[in-house]
Amino acid sequence: MPGKTYDVIVIGTGAGGGMAIKTLCEAGLTICALNSGRRLEPSKDFRNHRQPYDMTYRGFGDPRKRDRFYHIENEYSDGVWEHGITYTTAPGTSWEWPRCHAVGGKTNFWGRSAARMGDIDFKTATLDGGYDVDWPVSYDEIAPFYSRVERLIGVASTVQKRPSNPDGEYLPPMKLRCLDHILERGCSKVGIPYLPDRLAQLTVPHEGHPPCHYCGNCTEGCDTGSFFSTPWMLLPLAEKTGKLELRTNAVVKAILADESGHATGVAYVDRETKQEIEVRGRAVVLAASCVESARILLNSKSRRWPNGLANSSGQAGRNLCDHLYGTTGYGYLPQLLGQPSFPDNVSASQIVWMPRWQNLKSPREEKFIRGYSIYPTGGCGEFPWYHDQIEGFGAELKRDIKRYYRTPVSFYCQIPSLPSPTNYVEIDPEVKDIYGIPVARVHFQWGPNELLMWEHAKQATTDAIKASGGEVWGVGKEPYTPGWSLHETGTLRMGNDPKQFVTNAFGQTHDVSNLFVCDASVFLGCTDKTTTLSILAFALRSSEHLVQRLRNGAL
Amino acid sequence: MAGQGLERREVLRILAIAAAASGYPGFQRWSFACDHESGGPVQVKGRTYTPGFFSAAEYATVERLAELIIPSDSSPGAREAGVSEFIDFMVGSDPAVQYRFRYGLTWLDAHAGRLFGASFAKLQPAQQTDLLNHLAYRSQHRAGEEEGQAFFKLMREHTLMGFYTTRIGLEQLGYPGLTSFYAELPGCPHPADPEHLHLPAPKG
Numbered sequence: 001m002p003g004k005t006y007d008v009i010v011i012g013t014g015a016g017g018g019m020a021i022k023t024l025c026e027a028g029l030t031i032c033a034l035n036s037g038r039r040l041e042p043s044k045d046f047r048n049h050r051q052p053y054d055m056t057y058r059g060f061g062d063p064r065k066r067d068r069f070y071h072i073e074n075e076y077s078d079g080v081w082e083h084g085i086t087y088t089t090a091p092g093t094s095w096e097w098p099r100c101h102a103v104g105g106k107t108n109f110w111g112r113s114a115a116r117m118g119d120i121d122f123k124t125a126t127l128d129g130g131y132d133v134d135w136p137v138s139y140d141e142i143a144p145f146y147s148r149v150e151r152l153i154g155v156a157s158t159v160q161k162r163p164s165n166p167d168g169e170y171l172p173p174m175k176l177r178c179l180d181h182i183l184e185r186g187c188s189k190v191g192i193p194y195l196p197d198r199l200a201q202l203t204v205p206h207e208g209h210p211p212c213h214y215c216g217n218c219t220e221g222c223d224t225g226s227f228f229s230t231p232w233m234l235l236p237l238a239e240k241t242g243k244l245e246l247r248t249n250a251v252v253k254a255i256l257a258d259e260s261g262h263a264t265g266v267a268y269v270d271r272e273t274k275q276e277i278e279v280r281g282r283a284v285v286l287a288a289s290c291v292e293s294a295r296i297l298l299n300s301k302s303r304r305w306p307n308g309l310a311n312s313s314g315q316a317g318r319n320l321c322d323h324l325y326g327t328t329g330y331g332y333l334p335q336l337l338g339q340p341s342f343p344d345n346v347s348a349s350q351i352v353w354m355p356r357w358q359n360l361k362s363p364r365e366e367k368f369i370r371g372y373s374i375y376p377t378g379g380c381g382e383f384p385w386y387h388d389q390i391e392g393f394g395a396e397l398k399r400d401i402k403r404y405y406r407t408p409v410s411f412y413c414q415i416p417s418l419p420s421p422t423n424y425v426e427i428d429p430e431v432k433d434i435y436g437i438p439v440a441r442v443h444f445q446w447g448p449n450e451l452l453m454w455e456h457a458k459q460a461t462t463d464a465i466k467a468s469g470g471e472v473w474g475v476g477k478e479p480y481t482p483g484w485s486l487h488e489t490g491t492l493r494m495g496n497d498p499k500q501f502v503t504n505a506f507g508q509t510h511d512v513s514n515l516f517v518c519d520a521s522v523f524l525g526c527t528d529k530t531t532t533l534s535i536l537a538f539a540l541r542s543s544e545h546l547v548q549r550l551r552n553g554a555l
Numbered sequence: 556m557a558g559q560g561l562e563r564r565e566v567l568r569i570l571a572i573a574a575a576a577s578g579y580p581g582f583q584r585w586s587f588a589c590d591h592e593s594g595g596p597v598q599v600k601g602r603t604y605t606p607g608f609f610s611a612a613e614y615a616t617v618e619r620l621a622e623l624i625i626p627s628d629s630s631p632g633a634r635e636a637g638v639s640e641f642i643d644f645m646v647g648s649d650p651a652v653q654y655r656f657r658y659g660l661t662w663l664d665a666h667a668g669r670l671f672g673a674s675f676a677k678l679q680p681a682q683q684t685d686l687l688n689h690l691a692y693r694s695q696h697r698a699g700e701e702e703g704q705a706f707f708k709l710m711r712e713h714t715l716m717g718f719y720t721t722r723i724g725l726e727q728l729g730y731p732g733l734t735s736f737y738a739e740l741p742g743c744p745h746p747a748d749p750e751h752l753h754l755p756a757p758k759g
Contacts (some may be wrong), residue, residue: 051733052720058641060716063649118739138718175742181749203740214737335750338757341729344742380731387715393624398632398727401719403757405728469750 006032006245007550009266009281011296014105015532016519016539017287018230018238019149023543024285029550032279034250034268036288037101040080040108046221052382059126060381069486070098076220077109085251087291087431088441095442096483097291103248104231105289108531109219111350112227113375114155114533116146118166121527124137128359128369135524136495136505137538139166145537153228153536154206157198164371164528166354172203174351176342177344179378179409182333186468187354190357192460197353197375200228200533209233216345216382219269228532250277253437254300255309255515257285262555263309263515269435269436283514283546283555287539290488290521291320291425295440297492297502298427310509315502317425319493320442321525323485324415324450328374329461331472332386332407339406344379352376354411356465356528358456368452370416373528374461378409389473407469413457414485416526418449425491434511444482454479487531492521509543514555516546604640608647613660615676617710623687624714631658631723633714641717652709658705666703 007029010021021033040046052059061075073081082099089095097180100106120127122135122142149168156171169220173196176184180194187194201218202211212226226231238244249271256265256278265280286293294317300309308316356371363369386408390400417423428441446454458475497503498510509515518539520531549555606614621633621642633639646656663686667675671682678686689695690707718724725733745751 051722051725053722056644057648058716058720060645060720063645063651066651175740178743178745178751181743181745182751185750211738212740214740216732333751335752335754339754340758341731343737345730345732346737352647378726382725382730382732384715384719384728387719388712390695393687393711395626395628398625398628398630401715402728469752 005280006030008283010285012287013103013230015107015535018234019536019539020285020518020543021083022234023239023242027159031244035103035247035248036251038248039103040315041273042223045080046223047232048217048220072098086438088428090443093444094481095444096481103407104229107229113197113530115198116166117527117529117534119162130365134363142537145541148247149536153233154202155198155200156203158196160195162355169515180352183468187464189467190443190463192354193357193465194354202226212298214346218348251435252296258283263512285518287295287518289519290491293519293521294425294491306503310511310512316457317491319419320423321417321490322421322426322482323487323526324479325485326479327476328411328457329475330410331465331470333470334340336406338403339378345381349377368449371528372415374411376411380405406499411461415450415453417546418447419525420447438439489520489526492517493524494522509511516542606643608643616660619676620710621714624711627717630727633718636718636721636723638714638717642713662702
């Protein structure tokens with residue numbers, strides 16, 4: 001029974017879906033938003049102000065769940081990450097795929113680093129001599145959208161004039177801590193930049209949202225909405241228009257299309273009733289996150305679309321990219337031994353970055369192409385994880401653990417994988433999830449370029465610690481499992497040639513004109529920057545393009 | 556500042572959290588060691604703890620080991636923080652380490668018997684310390700005690716997990732997250748000394 005026809009159906013409520021919903025609602029369109037999980041309740045689901053001793057397992061979590069938990073999941077966030085819907089991996093692939101299906105998705109718990117990409121990223125193929133292809137969008141075209149997003153959500157940083165990092169419009173930065181001053185000095189001796197990160201976190205009141213209170217537990221969710229997330233900053237604006245109908249627990253099975261090649265609606269399964277429901281729309285925005293969006297298109301098969309909807313190119317699911325993350329090194333700063341404790345752990349200890357400094361003078365100065373960034377953390381944390389560096393027991397151990405409390409530092413890298421024909425998502429021919437929907441099967445391996453960067457990053461970290469007067473405790477043994485960063489990109493890439501790309505430069509699929517993609521799946525690959533700010537900027541641009549097309553009657 | 560009513564309510568709230576969340580007997584010292592509002596730890600006298608996982612003899616050894624690892628000296632230690640109760644609970648919840656604990660405790664008693672003719676808990680404090688020195692410090696490791704070294708590492712890890720997650724332990728570190736909500740982030744207090752080479756000598 002086809003009920004109401006909405007102007008647009010939006011699948012997903014993360015950064016991309018949230019921006020699309022807000023933009024489309026404010027343009028006066030009627031929106032049905034489908035989200036595959038529940039709404040979170042900040043008072044219950046955000047346990048960021050609990051102390052370890054308030055938790056049954058002191059924050060370490062139930063050991064019996066240890067193998068089930070994703071790395072990002074712990075006792076404070078138990079119950080908000082997706083485990084019901086499974087996925088498979090091809091032989092030889094290790095892939096950890098943490099997903100938050102709650103309303104707002106990963107924006108509820110994200111890392112908040114929000115740097116703009118630039119032409120060094122968009123024109124990278126030309127710059128580095130032809131690996132893969134350039135993005136179909138230049139920095140000049142996207143820059144105004146970055147500005148509007150920054151003004152809307154609030155990003156704290158400084159103007160840094162780095163060739164790899166376009167500057168934006170910033171709130172005052174977070175103040176540097178003792179450990180930052182020491183590391184900054186050391187890094188400058190070895191030619192590594194050490195600067196305030198771009199943090200989508202409020203250092204002053206902004207657009208009706210209170211500033212950060214520096215409790216330090218951001219990744220357990222913010223109960224004051226002081227960093228960007230869709231439920232705090234975008235959905236209230238959409239709901240104010242009265243144009244939004246948000247359906248939760250709606251697991252999308254397929255996008256429906258007619259014989260003429262138009263999307264007509266979406267079929268989903270209600271998680272609670274297990275019933276299949278269809279909803280009709282004049283256009284569809286797909287923003288379920290990279291791998292999930294590809295899965296939905298590949299599962300939307302019909303006589304006309306035997307390989308999946310909007311997939312005449314055969315490129316849907318291809319070129320899956322990810323950030324290689326890993327602890328490149330850790331150690332301590334003896335300058336701070338025995339000093340009184342200090343609130344170093346603000347913003348989950350992540351307020352600075354070492355933005356890409358490689359291959360800037362010429363694109364081929366290193367053994368690898370392109371570049372990576374590093375995030376330093378350290379100082380007084382919730383648990384003295386460095387205890388295993390101190391041997392012994394008794395009064396001496398107790399005293400030493402306290403003496404070292406200010407001193408530990410640790411670094412992790414953000415290394416983009418290169419697009420590769422062997423890294424992709426497909427539909428598992430045999431396995432279905434609990435709702436009867438075929439699951440994604442992931443093929444992924446780190447390539448040589450990423451691993452060269454990893455070796456480089458370990459050396460750079462060691463150099464930085466030593467140049468800062470610090471002692472190195474250890475270097476990373478191996479990178480974290482692929483998927484760890486939660487920064488998947490690619491799979492529905494944008495480009496001008498319909499034979500090579502799924503969408504055009506506006507996220508509009510080449511095959512189905514009233515179907516738009518508004519998440520990181522349209523990106524050509526990862527860069528040394530995080531994805532959320534760029535998802536917001538590209539989703540804003542694509543959504544406004546969709547509004548125009550609907551108004552012109554072009555769809 | 557905090558009136559008696561509030562303290563009491565806080566203690567009850569914490570007890571309720573621990574009890575409701577765990578459905579596990581005991582926790583009296585642990586819960587009280589978690590008291591939020593009062594200035595320091597509240598010591599609890601009363602019924603003895605009945606271990607849920609360890610036997611009475613095993614538990615006595617665990618309690619003694621925790622006390623040796625984080626002693627009560629000028630500041631409270633594992634005993635006041637109820638660390639052995641936490642270990643009993645955690646090991647009871649963790650099938651992956653149960654055998655290692657049981658085996659390690661058995662090894663320790665057998666080893667104590669070989670060296671000193673009694674189980675570990677019954678040794679003189681100096682004998683206990685001597686035995687542990689050889690397990691704890693690489694420079695004093697002895698061939699043939701590798702299993703004991705591995706068990707000591709496991710036991711020490713659980714003791715530190717149990718201690719530095721109580722209010723007592725976190726206060727000793729000066730963990731800023733216990734109290735800190737800031738209107739503005741305090742920056743480094745030594746802007747004139749970016750390399751921090753001339754900091755005042757640590758106290759204590």
